[in-house]
Amino acid sequence: MGKWTGRAAAFADSYVHLCAYTAPALLSAAGLAPGIRLLDVGTGTGTVAALAVAGGATVTAVDAEPGMVELARAVVPEVLHAGLPDLPLPDAAFDAVVANFVVNHVTDPGRAVAELVRLTTPGGRVAVTVWPHPSPPLQQLWNDVMAAVGLTPAPSIIPPSLNFARTAEGVAGLLTGAGLRDVACHTISWTHRTDVDTWWIGPANGMGALGEALAGQDAATVAAARSAYERLAAGFLDDDGALALPTAALLASGRAPSVVR
Template sequence: MTAFDESERRIWAGRADAFAGSFARLCAYPVSRLLDAAGVAEGVRVLDVGTGTGTAAAAACGRGARVTAVDAEPSMVARAARAVPGADVRLAALPELPFADGAFDAVVGNFVVNHVGRPRAALAELRRVTRPGGRIAVTVWALPAAAGQALLGRAVEAAGVGRPAHLPMVDPGDDFSRTEAGLAGLLDAAGLADAGCETLRWDHRTTAGEWWSGPASGAATIGQIVTGQSPEVIEAIKGHFDALCAGFTGADGVLSLPHAALLAHGRA
């Protein structure tokens, strides 16, 4: 396990409810396109890796697929198991999954590759557990970040706060460019055929309270940065957040936050 993986475990420990109340609806947006790209349909044996609160697993069950779902965080596994009783939900983490070679017809990973320290090894493992000719589809956040995605980070930066040293980045030797070419290249390097990638763009509608609840509860890297500050600095970050929200708030008081994600797919 890399230092990045260990950090991710600490960041998400016990935070399934915090995720569900803040970022889960955002991450649900690409699910239908993700399942389409993987060919998930009735009777298909599908693995949902990094299931989180079970959104993709539930959608796959709704299509009549035979669903197995895994996550590295016990609180996510518990919540997903309650939410998706039709799925086999287990605790497991990339890049080592407890399944036989070729066990699944399709494998999906919705915003999970950006949470692993060895993305190339992770894709190779997804290929291993997919039958020859089976399909794999994954999403990651695009960089540079879209305006709505960057809002929380801009508030932190405006308060003069940087990324602390105890939150490591993915080692440059293991990382990849968060662009269409970069993610498609990652799939190519894992030996997937017909690899392709597209950018999905949407406006996430939320409230300032819901959007602030994620970092305020320590969810995700941004939450660890925020909650690691003194009360005075957190108040300053919140002030900048409120000011920045004004540029995204409509007449109905709802935020409309532009986001962009990469959706890549290929065949084992």
């Protein structure tokens, strides 16, 4: 998770609004209800955790990036500095565990999901979200910018032997392989609305596929990427001049196995 080091403020100004869209559905899949003990893993700025608190849950949040932890503590009572795959929490401590766009940012996704299962009470719920592949138009925009200026995407941090397909079947298989039961996965689609300058904050600060590809590039290459971005983004401008970017996410959930007696 070191890729987020020092980027919490930029994340809060850009991608946090995109990632927030799935929070209500994620918590619903996890069985959010007043009084449940819920763990939000990779909380970021605390969006999902704060919504769970508002829903009456007793919430613990964790994140591997100190800057994220600092921002999340402004909206969530208990936030720990910790990261997957080994969290300093006891077995079966939570009725529900959620991870919003997290398991695609660890080197061993299967082990990470197994850790979420370890922390869940028998019969409790685990829910995760992942960006799909092939990429929706929002994510494909960054790929098109890279192609326009001849940039090579950064390699995945996940070794091929540990990776999983970013499809409903692939994500469901990841959860089933970690021991979850009654696993289901479906696609959530929406249009993310922002503006040209705000949406550039992410890559300008090294975030996302384009941001990683731009890391270490000279000023001329960065300027060329910005120019290509503005040209390609023009196709997504609405009548008010705002960006309207279609996107989608995979939401998967399952039930932790019951204790065998």
